Amino acid sequence: MSEPVNPQQTSAPALSTRQVIGLEAPEGSDWGVVHGQQYALLQERVKVRIGLHLTSFLLVAVTLYGSLPTVVLGLWGLALLVAVGFASRSDLGLGDADNRFIELAEMKSHAMATGTKGAVWSAGMLACAWLADPASVVLVWAVVAMLVVASSASRFGAPLSSIAFTLAAGAGGFAASLITAQYGLAVVVLMTTLLAIFGVIESARIRVAARLAESAMQEKSEVVSMLLREFEEGQADWLWQIDPRRRLKSVSPRFAFSLGKQPSEIEGESFLQLISGDGWKTGRFPPSLHELADKLKRKKNFSNLVVRVSIDGQDRWWELSGTPIVDEMGTYQGFRGVGSDVTEQRESSEKIEYLARYDTLTQLPNRRMLNEALGEALKYAAEWRSRCAFLMIDLDRFKAINDSLGHLVGDRMLGEVAARLKSLVVEGEVVGRLGGDEFAVVIRDIANRERMDTLARDIIQRLSEPYHIENQVLYVGASVGSALGPRDGRTVEELLRNADLALYRAKGEGGGMHREYEPSLHANAEEKRQLEHSLRNALERDEMLLHYQPVVDATTEEIVSFEALIRWDSADHGFVSPGKFIPLAEDTRLIVPIGTWVMQEACREAADNWPTNIKVNVNVSPEQLLETDFSATVVRALSDSGLDPKRLEIEVTESIFLRDASVARNALEECMALGCSVALDDFGTGYSSLGYLRKLKFSTIKVDRTFVQGAAQQSPESIAIIRAVVAMADSLGMTTTAEGVENEEEAEMIRSMGCTKIQGFHFGRPMPRDDVAGVFTRRAAEQRLKSA
Missing domain, CATH: 3.30.70.270 (Reverse transcriptase/Diguanylate cyclase domain)
Incomplete structure (x- = not known):
């Protein structure tokens, strides 16, 4: 429903000429509906307009017969008949305009049809000016002026169409007057045309303003009716009244219904007794009922008082407002007020409060x-x-x-x-x-x-x-x-x-x-926060570096690969232990960009400075494997460095099986398809991944150092685990690497158990890139001496 329009806002000064004739709509009004009411009237006078035009032409034809060629008169009449028929059809087509929204295009189309009639009359006047006596122009214009006045004064016309007819007819009359040198007539024609147009506009302004005011009043009336209907049908509110003894009087049907009684049953009954239920006998009333009784006793106004009442053994909530009644002498006559049942709203509020807490x-x-x-x-x-x-x-x-x-x-x-x-x-x-x-x-x-x-x-x-x-x-x-x-x-x-x-x-x-x-926990948390802040900028500050630990063949003790191990030399904290910053990187997911940097740096170092038979082992976090573009990261590292994919071995721990195992498996299989190998690090440290050894083709199983140290101390369990891992790896076509070998005795023990590769301090600690180059230099010198 549109917003009601103030009639004062639709008075003449407030409406422009374009708005009055329908070319422009004021904001906030159903303008098409307003003009639709006017255009719908056109069909009521279609026959009158047809008769008026044809009668006027017959009058002109009889008068000019003999002075104007018959052929011209015939063509003139035929053209007028077609124009009148075309315009009448347009009038009839707008008969339902008061029930719908009329478009501006429809108004213009009707104006064109009506203007065609004026153009035909203009053509006749021009024909008279050229082919007949000049006095005939005066006669024809007199007839046309009558039609113009009828069009502009009639309430059964549309303003835009009336203006179109007047302009078309007036243009012909003015031109014919000038052709016949009747300049006085030309002035009369011009003034008549302008005054007629002004009259159309002003009368339209009055009619439109009246329709707007009528529409606004009707809309207001509908709103009030709707509100009253909702009040009557909603049964949400009722009136109540009590006498000085707090007994009900003038009980309304709706109030009686709220009490579950008939009006005659409760007329004269105690108001408080009716709404207190069993509490009236026991003397135990809800606090809200005590408050109501106190307000009635003190004879003070109250509003929106929420009271818990008991109706037929069921607790309800009423919202009451009341005013004391006083007669002309100032004598107290009781209370009158309104009330409503707000039980549902109260229960909804309580439910919302419950959900909030x-x-x-x-x-x-x-x-x-x-x-x-x-x-x-x-x-x-x-x-x-x-x-x-x-x-x-x-x-x-x-x-x-x-x-x-x-x-x-x-x-x-x-x-x-x-x-x-x-x-x-x-x-x-x-x-x-x-x-x-x-x-x-x-x-x-x-x-x-x-x-x-x-x-x-x-x-x-x-x-x-x-x-x-x-x-x-x-x-x-x-x-x-x-x-x-x-x-x-x-x-x-x-x-x-x-x-x-x-x-x-x-x-x-x-x-x-x-x-x-403990207070130390806060210190640790603060240290962790500072470390995290520094770690976020470590790569930009170029504080990360890689060390490399050799992995050797268990039989020949020849280096077969180096494991890349990240180190952090922080400008704020100095050298930070990997055991401290790597878990922090995992928690904050900074391990993803750090791991990408490690992959790129290790591949570049191996491709540029190591022999082609030496692999590089790169540790990959589960967080990296869960990235959708992990395989693309590996491809970029290999492409940028030029490293043969066969020289890259990706190391993962068993913890990858605790996350989305299928995603991790797909990522590793994509890397294997490139030619890379995959090693399972820290095997046997607590997760059940035997099933994945069958599904995922690992190249190497790395035995955790805890088992190696246990075997060195002759722990039967550790020895049994290492032997089992070696046997299982051999049966699956995988190699085994023992970690944490620190002396020759441990190395010999590992060889005897069948491990194929060894890693530990005995064969080299993690070293910077320059020291790795020194290892290759010494190995090359040793080879030259042997060959010599």
């Missing part, structure tokens, strides 16, 4: 409510000089279950975790879900640390027990980090941060344990 999956308090509870606990601790505690809980190995069995199983497990946690807390403790697989407990008043330690141990033990979900037995663990307030933080944010730091430490130490916050 509780987790929908576990029905536990959510992060917002936990923050509020922790804030109240801190205030309580500050007021009573006591202590509160915050325990942050994270599930161990939950992601693997969620990824492998699906979110439905994961959600059911989280629901079971929530139930177990609820059974462990006591009064004064709030357990909730922070999000994901993180939960928390707020202890409002902790008298001694034993409760915190005991609760943490109980949580870890209870959550580590088996879960029976969909005929499967599943296991997860739990890690707990805790912080005490106000000792470890005087604000909610500080306690959350410090408990999170303690949890991070518990997870970093293997999980399944409880760690309390």
